[in-house]
Amino acid sequence: MNVHGRAARRAVAIGGSMSGLFAAAFLRKIGWQVDVYERSPIELVGRGAGITTHPELLEALELSGAGTPRDLGIMVERRIAIDRKGRVIADKPYPQMLTSWDRLQRLLRDTLPPENYHLGWNFERAEQDGSEVVAHFSGGRRERADLLIGGDGIRSGVRAQVAPAIQPIYAGYYIWRGAPNESDLAPETLKTIFPHFVFYLPERQQVIGYPISGFDNDLRPGRRRYNFIWYRVGDAATLREMCVDQNGHQHEYSVPPPLIRRDLVAGLMAEAEQELPPAFLDTLRKIPQPFFTPIYDFTSPQMVFGRIILLGDAASSARPHMGFGVSKAGDDARALADALASHDDIDRALAHYQAVRAPISEKIMMHGRRLGTHLGVNLKTAEDRAMWKTLQDYRAMMDWIAVPNFLAA
Numbered sequence: 001m002n003v004h005g006r007a008a009r010r011a012v013a014i015g016g017s018m019s020g021l022f023a024a025a026f027l028r029k030i031g032w033q034v035d036v037y038e039r040s041p042i043e044l045v046g047r048g049a050g051i052t053t054h055p056e057l058l059e060a061l062e063l064s065g066a067g068t069p070r071d072l073g074i075m076v077e078r079r080i081a082i083d084r085k086g087r088v089i090a091d092k093p094y095p096q097m098l099t100s101w102d103r104l105q106r107l108l109r110d111t112l113p114p115e116n117y118h119l120g121w122n123f124e125r126a127e128q129d130g131s132e133v134v135a136h137f138s139g140g141r142r143e144r145a146d147l148l149i150g151g152d153g154i155r156s157g158v159r160a161q162v163a164p165a166i167q168p169i170y171a172g173y174y175i176w177r178g179a180p181n182e183s184d185l186a187p188e189t190l191k192t193i194f195p196h197f198v199f200y201l202p203e204r205q206q207v208i209g210y211p212i213s214g215f216d217n218d219l220r221p222g223r224r225r226y227n228f229i230w231y232r233v234g235d236a237a238t239l240r241e242m243c244v245d246q247n248g249h250q251h252e253y254s255v256p257p258p259l260i261r262r263d264l265v266a267g268l269m270a271e272a273e274q275e276l277p278p279a280f281l282d283t284l285r286k287i288p289q290p291f292f293t294p295i296y297d298f299t300s301p302q303m304v305f306g307r308i309i310l311l312g313d314a315a316s317s318a319r320p321h322m323g324f325g326v327s328k329a330g331d332d333a334r335a336l337a338d339a340l341a342s343h344d345d346i347d348r349a350l351a352h353y354q355a356v357r358a359p360i361s362e363k364i365m366m367h368g369r370r371l372g373t374h375l376g377v378n379l380k381t382a383e384d385r386a387m388w389k390t391l392q393d394y395r396a397m398m399d400w401i402a403v404p405n406f407l408a409a
């Protein structure tokens with residue numbers, strides 16, 4: 001029996017990243033029994049990505065029981081914009097906590113007993129009969145539950161089963177990224193850009209950098225890293241060509257970093273010599289293996305399919321200009337738990353979850369598109385062009401990119 005005096009209900013969450021873990025943490029708080037199934041056979045570590053935080057994320061961490069420890073990340077105090085020569089052309093006090101994917105995953109993972117987190121389980125399909133779901137995994141394993149949560153990311157296999165027509169849309173641009181060690185950076189780089197959230201904004205490009213923790217969440221000076229992101233425009237044909245790997249194999253969406261063609265990286269470095277300010281050039285040179293990520297977005301208007309629901313990136317994914325994806329995953333999970341706690345009937349609770357989260361997901365995605373107009377791709381409406389114009393001013397970019405409370409605006 002749980003706190004409501006009824007037999008504990010059970011959820012199966014597919015995906016052991018942010019969504020699966022947030023869902024598990026929030027549902028356990030309201031007395032559900034939750035198991036998380038992750039297809040990776042090994043612990044999800046070393047993704048190395050920087051994550052900007054928002055008040056929603058900090059609140060979700062607190063309410064889910066993960067907590068917001070003092071060593072969550074690095075507090076930057078200022079945003080600066082620099083020109084091609086590295087001169088500061090704008091400077092704005094803007095305190096913001098920057099953390100990393102690894103750190104958040106560790107915190108959330110600690111909310112769950114180890115026996116409820118299962119590595120090496122690949123979801124294949126589910127069947128349901130109106131009050132129960134059975135999830136089938138590779139190798140013939142199966143799990144029965146009251147609810148199946150698809151938290152398996154932008155290429156969700158759960159979504160592929162329930163809403164196969166919903167596909168992520170390529171934005172027409174991609175990023176080169178990486179996070180070199182602080183200790184490898186030149187003294188001048190450490191002095192000029194390392195402590196700050198930095199923008200360099202040539203036409204139809206964005207270079208953004210900020211400090212994040214080092215290996216194993218090390219926050220000590222000298223042990224941190226600098227998150228580097230370079231947005232480049234490239235059409236679908238260009239992307240397809242980039243997705244041919246070092247061995248000549250064509251990948252569909254992106255290429256695992258060790259397999260990225262050496263001629264692509266050589267081309268990137270040659271362009272960087274011509275285009276980047278010295279400190280960003282130094283940063284890029286110190287990345288052992290820069291890799292690219294194509295930018296996609298989409299939203300699924302339907303998030304609930306009987307007893308199967310979509311959550312986080314599986315339900316919708318915005319372009320990363322707001323740095324809000326993990327916050328959204330936390331808010332989706334929180335809304336799901338609130339709905340289940342306030343409705344005895346699971347199906348009514350899920351209808352409520354859908355009614356609350358679908359419009360917000362759409363709003364977040366559209367906001368990402370507005371910010372993406374800076375890159376000048378596919379500007380269709382007068383509104384797009386007006387936004388593009390606004391964002392040509394680097395001070396506007398500093399005011400709009402990855403800022404808190406954008407949903408309230």
Ligand SMILES: Cc1cc2nc3c(=O)[nH]c(=O)nc-3n(C[C@H](O)[C@H](O)[C@H](O)COP(=O)(O)OP(=O)(O)OC[C@H]3O[C@@H](n4cnc5c(N)ncnc54)[C@H](O)[C@@H]3O)c2cc1C
Pocket residue numbers: 014015016017018019020037038039040044050051052053121122123124151152153154156157175293311312313314320322323324325326327328329
């Ligand atoms: C360039 C870039 C920058 C970003 N910056 C930020 C930022 O600053 N702040 C922020 O909040 N967000 C940011 N995001 C977004 C953020 O990374 C995502 O929103 C977040 O990781 C979504 O979490 P998720 O758990 O829904 O999906 P994912 O993190 O993609 O996890 C899905 C999990 O499901 C597992 N899985 C997949 N298929 C199966 C299967 N069949 N069976 C079992 N398991 C499966 C995968 O292995 C994976 O572990 C950024 C994204 C990008 C691309």
